[in-house]
Amino acid sequence: MPTISPSVLPVLMLFASNVFMTFAWYGHLKFKETWLPLAILVSWGIAFFEYWLAVPANRWGSAVYTAAQLKTMQEVITLIVFAGFSVLYLREPLGWNHGLGFAFIALGAFFIFHKWS
Template sequence: MPYARLLPPILLVFSNVFMTFAWYGHLKYRDTALPKVILASWGIAFFEYLLMVPANRLGSTVYSAPQLKGMQEVITLLVFAGFSAWYLGQPLKWNHWAGFALIVAAAWLIFLE
């Protein structure tokens, strides 16, 4: 399958958008009751799983499980950085970027053969 290398990261990006909204989107609505927020987050997370599970299943044909996890972490950080600045109005500071860079370096090590 020629798309086997490309499709998993694409699915992971979209999955992470849903995940980030499920985990952090409610922070803009602190006055909303916690049970409502939890139910809404579960509903959003359903769509995350609809993309995450196929991404990992298809990705496992060309990537190892540690490589998929490393890729997932880097994608999560990139999606979160945009989300934090755009949606929450909390742009990342230099130390956040530095910490994220260390995680990216760790993911890069995972891909070394």
């Protein structure tokens, strides 16, 4: 197992995997004139690398986090990565409604991670 903390490593790997997956799912939107089957094949190729990060991240992360915590972490990371991707790559602005929606999801993450006694 790598020498990075077992609680930090899955987070870093999930961030990296989400970058790949976001490009696989949405990167082709800048190339709408591209033949769709080609876009699908390229997306599959990109997603292959996402799996090489996500699967071990969840396997190693399960030593520290519950499955529900890993899934919640994945969703929050997905939104963070997608927000940056949307603004920086697609040049689509985010509005107050996006911020509010993300805040509700963060609140949900709080309820998943909080230790209730």
